[in-house]
Amino acid sequence: xxxxxxxxxxxxxxxxxxxxxxxxxxxxxxxxxxxxxxxxxxxxxxxxxxxxxxxxxxxxxxxxxxxxx
Amino acid sequence: xxxxxxxxxxxxxxxxxxxxxxxxxxxxxxxxxxxxxxxxxxxxxxxxxxxxxxxxxxxxxxxxxxx
Amino acid sequence: xxxxxxxxxxxxxxxxxxxxxxxxxxxxxxxxxxxxxxxxxxxxxxxxxxxxxxxxxxxxxxxxxxxxxxxxxxxxxxxxxxxxxxxxxxxxxxxxxxxxxxxxxxxxxxxxxxxxxxxxxxxxxxxxxxxxxxxxxxxxxxxxxxxxxxxxxxxxxxxxxxxxxxxxxxxxxxxxxxxxxxxxxxxxxxxxxxxxxxxxxxxxxxxxxxxxxxxxxxxxxxxxxxxxxxxxxxxxxxxxxxxxxxxxxxxxxxxxxxx
Numbered sequence: 001x002x003x004x005x006x007x008x009x010x011x012x013x014x015x016x017x018x019x020x021x022x023x024x025x026x027x028x029x030x031x032x033x034x035x036x037x038x039x040x041x042x043x044x045x046x047x048x049x050x051x052x053x054x055x056x057x058x059x060x061x062x063x064x065x066x067x068x069x
Numbered sequence: 070x071x072x073x074x075x076x077x078x079x080x081x082x083x084x085x086x087x088x089x090x091x092x093x094x095x096x097x098x099x100x101x102x103x104x105x106x107x108x109x110x111x112x113x114x115x116x117x118x119x120x121x122x123x124x125x126x127x128x129x130x131x132x133x134x135x136x
Numbered sequence: 137x138x139x140x141x142x143x144x145x146x147x148x149x150x151x152x153x154x155x156x157x158x159x160x161x162x163x164x165x166x167x168x169x170x171x172x173x174x175x176x177x178x179x180x181x182x183x184x185x186x187x188x189x190x191x192x193x194x195x196x197x198x199x200x201x202x203x204x205x206x207x208x209x210x211x212x213x214x215x216x217x218x219x220x221x222x223x224x225x226x227x228x229x230x231x232x233x234x235x236x237x238x239x240x241x242x243x244x245x246x247x248x249x250x251x252x253x254x255x256x257x258x259x260x261x262x263x264x265x266x267x268x269x270x271x272x273x274x275x276x277x278x279x280x281x282x283x284x285x286x287x288x289x290x291x292x293x294x295x296x297x298x299x300x301x302x303x304x305x306x307x308x309x310x311x312x313x314x315x316x317x318x319x320x321x322x323x324x325x326x327x328x329x330x331x332x333x334x335x336x337x338x339x340x341x342x343x344x345x346x347x348x349x350x351x352x353x354x355x356x357x358x359x360x361x362x363x364x365x366x367x368x369x370x371x372x373x374x375x376x377x378x379x380x381x382x383x384x385x386x387x388x389x390x391x392x393x394x395x
């Protein structure tokens with residue numbers, strides 16, 4: 001899957017669902033990593049950190065793929 | 070009535086992103102309606118705003134299950 | 137009040153749960169209603185398209201016009217506009233997918249069938265798995281496994297530490313999230329819609345039987361059930377379209393060549 005030209009002419013209603021999919025993946029992957037680190041270190045903090053990092057990385061990825069003018 | 074407080078919290082937290090996404094796309098539709106040529110310029114901004122608002126909605130969903 | 141109404145008014149309303157979706161086999165066999173509905177939908181679609189294409193004239197008759205309408209809606213609106221110049225090999229799959237999901241969804245509001253078969257999770261899972269296999273296979277066949285992974289996981293032009301954050305997200309997207317959200321979206325919409333209709337219709341019936349003040353309010357429940365049936369029809373068509381559109385979008389993403 002490559003860089004499709006962003007912006008002009010690409011008005012897919014399916015893009016909104018793909019964006020949501022990226023966000024969900026980011027939350028699940030890095031939230032899951034945070035959960036595993038929590039289980040290992042017996043803390044309760046890393047789930048939240050993982051979720052935040054995951055959502056930030058997912059938003060950055062969406063910006064790279066869809067948001068660059 | 071059975072259930073947890075998580076669900077009540079999730080339901081309440083879904084109001085914010087709902088309104089936010091509505092506002093974002095209302096602005097996008099307004100902008101494209103006034104000047105159809107601006108569609109290509111406005112679309113990345115609309116998607117970025119949508120991603121940010123949707124992230125909060127998904128936070129609520131995930132945390133309702135995790136916590 | 138009669139004894140019947142007294143007895144009925146003592147009942148507690150049991151709202152419909154997911155148990156109500158587990159229909160028993162017909163006559164004790166293993167064949168359940170969703171299975172029969174799926175087979176019926178496949179037969180209906182096959183017969184419709186066969187009859188529509190049988191005596192093809194340049195000026196179409198009614199059946200041919202209807203068949204052409206559905207076919208060209210998916211072919212042009214979803215295939216050509218989304219996938220681009222190389223859309224032809226994928227049109228049969230997209231048309232079949234759209235027609236299958238549409239007919240099965242519409243069974244939810246057609247009087248005798250009245251059960252959306254996509255509200256049993258197994259059916260959307262199979263469709264999502266097939267779409268997932270197709271778009272991954274296309275990507276791998278185009279550029280080889282390593283090339284496909286390299287192109288998907290590492291979008292060009294990012295600073296190096298960011299790749300550590302971003303690559304697992306892309307991997308999870310193509311492996312897990314895309315098929316999962318495809319299946320889950322279809323299943324959740326059909327399940328919730330059918331449950332909503334069940335609540336209003338069964339609740340309206342319970343109100344009707346309960347007697348007294350409650351019977352007066354039961355027409356509102358039935359009225360809402362009618363309104364929701366129309367809303368449900370819209371959602372069903374929309375979900376069929378979105379499933380097909382997203383499949384085409386993922387195929388387009390896998391096809392697009394990177395230079």
